[in-house]
Amino acid sequence: MxxxxxxxxxxxxxxxxxxxxxxxxxxxxxxxxxxxxxVQYKDTLYCEWAPNEKVAFEVAAAAAxxxxxxxxxxxxxxxxxxxxxLMTLAYTxxxxxxxxxxxxxxxxxxxQNEQDSRNYAIFAKIPLLEPSDSQEAKDFxxxxxxxxxxxxxxxxxxxxxxxSHSRTLVETTERSGERNxxxxxxxxxxxxxxxxxxxxxxxxxxxxxxxxxxANKSKANRIEWRDKSLGIVVSSISYQYVREVWPEAxxxxxGFSYPYPDDLIKEFSAGVDKLLVVEELDSxxxxxxxxxxxxxxxxDFIPGIGELSSDKLRQCRANMEGQKAPEYPIGEYVSxxxxxxxxxxxxxxxxxxxxxxxxxxxVVTGDIGCYSLGAFKPLSRLDTILCMGGGVSxxxxxxxxxxxxxxxxxxGDSTFFHSGITGLLNIxxxxxxxxxxxxxxxxxxxxxxxxxxxxxxxxxxEPTVEASxxxxxxxxxxxxxxxxxxxDIPTTMEKISAELEAEEASLIVxxxxxxxxxxxxxxxxxxxxxxxxxxxxxxxKIGCPAIDGGNDKPQINxxxxxxxxxxxxxxxxxxxxxxxx
Amino acid sequence: xxxxxxxSVVLVGVGGQGILLASEVVASAxxxxxxxxxxxxxxxxxxxxxxVIAQIRxxxxxxxxxxxxxxxxxxVSLEKIEALRYSNYLAEDGLAVVSNQxxxxxxxxxxAAKYPDxxxxxxxxxxxxxxxxxxxxxxxxxxxxxxxxxxxxxxxxTNLDLPQEAWHEAIKGCVKPQFVELNLQAFEAGKALx
Numbered sequence: 001m002x003x004x005x006x007x008x009x010x011x012x013x014x015x016x017x018x019x020x021x022x023x024x025x026x027x028x029x030x031x032x033x034x035x036x037x038x039v040q041y042k043d044t045l046y047c048e049w050a051p052n053e054k055v056a057f058e059v060a061a062a063a064a065x066x067x068x069x070x071x072x073x074x075x076x077x078x079x080x081x082x083x084x085x086l087m088t089l090a091y092t093x094x095x096x097x098x099x100x101x102x103x104x105x106x107x108x109x110x111x112q113n114e115q116d117s118r119n120y121a122i123f124a125k126i127p128l129l130e131p132s133d134s135q136e137a138k139d140f141x142x143x144x145x146x147x148x149x150x151x152x153x154x155x156x157x158x159x160x161x162x163x164s165h166s167r168t169l170v171e172t173t174e175r176s177g178e179r180n181x182x183x184x185x186x187x188x189x190x191x192x193x194x195x196x197x198x199x200x201x202x203x204x205x206x207x208x209x210x211x212x213x214x215a216n217k218s219k220a221n222r223i224e225w226r227d228k229s230l231g232i233v234v235s236s237i238s239y240q241y242v243r244e245v246w247p248e249a250x251x252x253x254x255g256f257s258y259p260y261p262d263d264l265i266k267e268f269s270a271g272v273d274k275l276l277v278v279e280e281l282d283s284x285x286x287x288x289x290x291x292x293x294x295x296x297x298x299x300d301f302i303p304g305i306g307e308l309s310s311d312k313l314r315q316c317r318a319n320m321e322g323q324k325a326p327e328y329p330i331g332e333y334v335s336x337x338x339x340x341x342x343x344x345x346x347x348x349x350x351x352x353x354x355x356x357x358x359x360x361x362x363v364v365t366g367d368i369g370c371y372s373l374g375a376f377k378p379l380s381r382l383d384t385i386l387c388m389g390g391g392v393s394x395x396x397x398x399x400x401x402x403x404x405x406x407x408x409x410x411x412g413d414s415t416f417f418h419s420g421i422t423g424l425l426n427i428x429x430x431x432x433x434x435x436x437x438x439x440x441x442x443x444x445x446x447x448x449x450x451x452x453x454x455x456x457x458x459x460x461x462e463p464t465v466e467a468s469x470x471x472x473x474x475x476x477x478x479x480x481x482x483x484x485x486x487x488d489i490p491t492t493m494e495k496i497s498a499e500l501e502a503e504e505a506s507l508i509v510x511x512x513x514x515x516x517x518x519x520x521x522x523x524x525x526x527x528x529x530x531x532x533x534x535x536x537x538x539x540x541k542i543g544c545p546a547i548d549g550g551n552d553k554p555q556i557n558x559x560x561x562x563x564x565x566x567x568x569x570x571x572x573x574x575x576x577x578x579x580x581x
Numbered sequence: 582x583x584x585x586x587x588x589s590v591v592l593v594g595v596g597g598q599g600i601l602l603a604s605e606v607v608a609s610a611x612x613x614x615x616x617x618x619x620x621x622x623x624x625x626x627x628x629x630x631x632x633v634i635a636q637i638r639x640x641x642x643x644x645x646x647x648x649x650x651x652x653x654x655x656x657v658s659l660e661k662i663e664a665l666r667y668s669n670y671l672a673e674d675g676l677a678v679v680s681n682q683x684x685x686x687x688x689x690x691x692x693a694a695k696y697p698d699x700x701x702x703x704x705x706x707x708x709x710x711x712x713x714x715x716x717x718x719x720x721x722x723x724x725x726x727x728x729x730x731x732x733x734x735x736x737x738x739t740n741l742d743l744p745q746e747a748w749h750e751a752i753k754g755c756v757k758p759q760f761v762e763l764n765l766q767a768f769e770a771g772k773a774l775x
Contacts, residue, residue, distance in 0.1 A: 004608055004618060109623050133619075166621040166646035167608065243644040310645045328650035331668035333703050338662075338686045338694035340595060340632040378691045540691050545630050549690035 002169035007159055010134035010170050011073075011101060012037030014141030016044065018097070019177030020071050022063035023047040024056035026418065027447040028075030029110035030164040031103035035073055035459060036450070042460045044175065049450055049459045052388070052418040053078035057085045057100065061154070064098035065190060066181035069145055073101040076117045081388065081419070083120070086154070090124040091192050091200040093152035093207075096179045097145030099129075104160040106280050107307035112368065112385065114306070116281035121156045121258045125208050128258035129157045129220065132239040134168040136220075136255060143220060143256070145177060151207055151214070160280075162237040162307070212259040220255030223268050231272030233265065233285055233296070238278050238308050245313040249276075260288050269294045276301075276320075280308045344373050346546035347562035349512035350439050352486030353410075354379040355542055355570065356493045360500055362406045363398060367391030367420070369412035370446045370514075371439050378543045382410060389419025395434035396427045406500050409436040413469065414444035414452040421472060427505045428477030435499050435506050436478075438469050439486075441514040449517045473507040480506035487512055489569040515562050524578045525561040526568055528554050532575035539567040539576065587640035588741065589648040591670045594659030595684045596631050602755060603657070603730040604635035609751035611639035614743045619646035630687065632663060655737045659716075659730055660684050661700050668707050677708040678737040680716040680729060712736050712774055719770045724763035731756075731764045735771025 005013065011034045015023055023045060025035045038047045050056035053074040063070035074082065079102045086100065102120070105111040121128035127147050131137040137159060144155040188196050215221060227248045234242045235254040242251060252268040254261070269275045269289070277286040277298035286298035301316045302308070318325035344351055354374045357364065358381045366372060366382035367390060374382040384394060395409030411420040416438045427434055444450040451457045456466040473481045480502055484492045492510075499506040528539070533553045540549035546560035547567060556567075558581050568576040590607050594600045604620055611618045616639040623633065636648040648670055656671045658664030658679045671677060688694040697703065704711055714736060720728040731752065738748055749765065756764050 004612060004620070161623070162621060162646060165623065166619055168619045168643075168646065169612075169617060237645075240644040240646070244649075309647050310649050311647075314649070326651065328669040331665050331707055333665045333697065333707065334668075336695075336697050337666050338688045338696060340630065340686045341688065342596070342631040343687045345630070377693065537692070543687055543691065545687055545690070547690055548685045549692060550685045550696050554690075 002171050004167045005134045005138075005170045006033065006165055006167045007131070007134050007137045007163040008033035008165070009037045010138040011141060011157070011159065012040075013170070013172055014138035015071050016041040017138065017173055017175050018142040018145045019069050019175060019179065020097075020141070020145070021045050021068040021178060021181070022060055022070040023073070024050045024059040025073030026050055026053045026056050026078055027444050027450040028078050028103070029447055030105060030161040031073050031075045031078075031101065031159070032447045032450065033164070034101060039459055047459055049452060051453055053082040054085060057082035060098060060100075061085055061089045061094070063181065064094035064096045064148070064154075065092070066183040067095045068179055068181040069097040069177065071099050071101060071141070074103070075111065076102055076104045076115050077111065077113065077387065078102070079117055079120055086120065086124055088192055089154045090126050091197060091204060092190055094148060094154055095152070095184070096181075097148040098154045099141060099144035099148065099157050100154060101157050101159065103164050104158060104281070106160055109161050112387070114281060116284070117156070117158055118258065118284055119282065122284065124154075125204050126153050127151070127155045127211050127215075127256065129155060130236040130255060130257050131157070131159065131163055132236060132253070132255065133163070134166070134170045137163060138170055138172075140220065140255065142177070147211075147214065151211055153207060153211070158236070160237060208259055212262065215256045215259055215261035216263040218256040218261070221261050221264055222253050223264070224251045224253060225271070226250045228271055229273045230276060231268055231274070232276045232278055233268070233289065234278045235285070236280065238280055241308055241310045241313050242278050244310045245317055257285070260285065262292055265289060265292070265294065269296070278302055278308070278313065341376055342373060343376070343543055343545055344370065345516050346544055346560045347515040347564035349441055349486040349510065349514070350374060351379070351542055351544065352489055352492055352566050353437060353439055353510050354381040355489065355566065356496045357381050357408065359493065360406070360496070362408045362500065363403060364408045364410055365391050365394035365398060367411040367415050369415050370441070371410060371412055376543075378541045388415055389423055391415070392420040392423030392436055393426060395436060396423065396430070396432040399432055399434050407434050408500070409434055411436070411438055412445070413438060413440040413442065413454050414450070416469060417453045417467065421476070424473060424478065424507065425476045432505050433503065435502075435508065437508045437510060440469060440509055440511045442511075443514050443517050445514045445516065449514065469509050470507070478505055478507045480504060481509070482506070483509045483511055485512060486510045487564055487566060489566060515564070520562055522561070522563045523581065525558045525563050525581055526556050526565070526576050527558070527579045528556055529575040529577055532573060534573055536572060538570055538572060542566060542570065587638050587643050589653045590637040590655045590657070590741070591648050591653045591667060592635040592637070592657045592659070593663045593667045594633055595663065596633050598659040599727060599730045600633055600635050600659060603659075603734060604637055605755045606731065606734055606751045607637045608639070609754055610743050610747040611637065613747035613750045616640055617643045619643045621646040632666060634667060655740050657733050657737055659733065662697060665703060665707060671708070674710070676710045676712070676737060676740045677704070678712045678714070678733050679704060680733055681713055682717050682729070714771070714774055716771065720767045723767035723770060725760065728760070728764050728767035732767040732771035735768035736774045738768070738772055739775045
């Protein structure tokens with residue numbers, strides 16, 4: 001019987017069925033749930049969270065070089081981090097099957113950019129698979145293993161937010177194809193020093209030609225002949241939208257979409273009067289189809305910014321046909337509805353750090369995680385975000401540039417282990433003066449609470465060593481290392497002031513576990529004494545969702561409050577008090 | 582069934598209200614009734630107190646997991662004003678089922694925005710077919726306030742052509758065994774309002 005599975009659950013099932021022995025990755029929306037689901041097969045295969053995508057990629061690459069089947073998972077920007085091993089693994093190739101799962105985020109639901117990761121397959125000259133639903137997401141893992149082993153190449157399977165987080169019906173099968181690790185010494189294959197790398201480089205081009213032939217014949221690519229006045233070339237989730245908006249049109253559906261199956265494209269285009277390319281983000285297929293001398297339309301009608309949908313494509317179709325699409329304007333009252341931006345949760349320990357930092361005229365170079373939300377009002381105490389780990393290195397860069405204000409870097413615990421350590425090492429080595437905060441909430445919170453090297457647990461649930469952020473800081477050469485409890489506001493303020501005044505680099509570790517993960521049971525919550533309150537509204541300036549300032553005087557929601565006590569400490573009239581629920 | 586042979590349901594609310602469980606129940610009920618089903622939810626940043634939407638589509642063969650504007654047969658809102666935000670998803674003859682629970686956005690708490698007044702009138706003006714209900718109280722009476730989402734599903738269930746057994750099987754499969762009975766009660770109490 002078919003089971004309803006998200007694309008990510010299906011990829012995990014695919015890893016199991018396709019005989020994968022090693023799966024590594026780093027969390028990142030929309031890819032995170034893949035390894036969270038792989039772990040249910042831990043008695044059969046090994047899986048882990050690595051500190052970052054580059055490490056994860058290298059772990060999986062080595063497993064495949066040794067002959068086993070392996071998989072690595074990450075979000076789109078993670079592949080930027082892992083691009084170094086990707087580009088050369090494309091040269092050495094693999095022995096056992098290797099697939100890199102990369103999850104794009106068109107529309108930037110939870111990301112800082114909307115890069116089109118298909119470019120990496122073209123860049124690295126390796127095959128690209130793009131499923132259109134959960135069944136294909138699962139089946140394509142097996143296909144990736146077959147292609148990878150037949151052509152000795154790494155394979156990229158590209159999913160996206162709508163594939164990964166949509167649930168569709170999946171038929172499962174049994175596990176097969178498992179291979180043993182048995183490394184075969186052969187420096188001409190595994191050592192890409194120039195002497196041998198030049199030979200590999202030639203083979204990469206030869207392989208690309210053979211892969212193109214395979215793509216022409218692959219069952220993952222198919223022509224659906226219907227009415228021949230319009231033919232549409234499409235891949236990934238856009239296939240589903242096309243089937244809804246142009247139900248009568250012929251379709252060339254590409255699941256094995258790179259190298260481009262030119263013969264199939266030529267056959268299809270010859271059979272239709274007009275050729276339309278529907279692709280989300282970059283115009284890669286369209287430009288290629290034109291380059292082989294086939295006329296087509298695409299970007300003139302299909303937007304390249306943001307994600308597509310049936311609604312958007314209906315508008316495109318109407319524009320193409322000179323018609324007017326039906327309109328469904330937003331409701332009459334939407335303009336007066338208050339926005340609901342994502343906010344730090346009630347009782348979030350980051351709030352204490354932002355409150356204390358808010359008392360100082362500093363520049364805060366931030367990073368990627370829940371604390372990114374500190375950029376929004378009312379906290380407004382985080383000034384830049386670039387990439388994972390960037391918060392640490394950028395503080396130093398701004399400082400060395402001569403920024404007049406003190407520059408403070410802020411990074412989360414998981415992000416520190418990901419790529420903050422090298423930035424800290426740079427600050428110590430190059431005699432920087434930055435103050436670096438590691439806001440350690442003992443988990444990878446934003447992506448839904450994954451373990452990391454500092455939590456003392458592995459993905460497979462085994463106790464392990466807990467890396468110490470303070471000891472790492474000292475080992476990097478940072479002399480001033482302090483730890484604070486962000487719920488203790490007076491001490492936090494005092495220690496932060498002292499570190500900001502120091503004439504040398506310092507590391508502040510703010511440590512308190514994410515309450516959303518541990519869900520503390522609270523018997524007493526805080527309440528605002530309505531008689532004593534003078535309505536100064538200080539407590540509403542920390543952006544706590546439990547404090548409802550929409551009334552005459554602020555009130556605390558006793559369901560949401562977890563009694564963290566930050567509001568009590570900042571109330572100038574001391575009228576916020578503990579009371580029974 | 583609509584002309585495309587696909588029915589669409591939209592659930593909206595605020596992160597943390599149990600919208601994903603409700604979505605699972607609807608999808609599971611459609612599966613029990615023998616349909617092809619697709620669902621979509623946004624994860625990640627939006628969960629942190631943000632406005633959230635879950636979409637379920639079922640029919641003989643479903644293509645897109647996303648609901649088109651103007652096509653939903655039912656719009657369920659777990660919070661009072663969120664239904665107004667997403668009203669253009671509803672088909673002309675569609676039904677809106679709205680909980681009267683108010684969750685103050687942080688923009689209101691800090692004085693940057695105002696929670697609208699006369700929401701009930703605005704709901705009545707926006708939706709031709711509206712069930713506005715005290716879902717939290719119904720759930721509380723059934724034994725647990727957290728079953729409010731299931732009470733809302735009960736109220737909308739009669740607007741979909743899914744058999745009673747499919748709903749019951751779905752609830753049994755989606756909630757923990759010790760909560761099945763109270764959720765079934767909440768579902769039936771919600772249904773009595775329709």
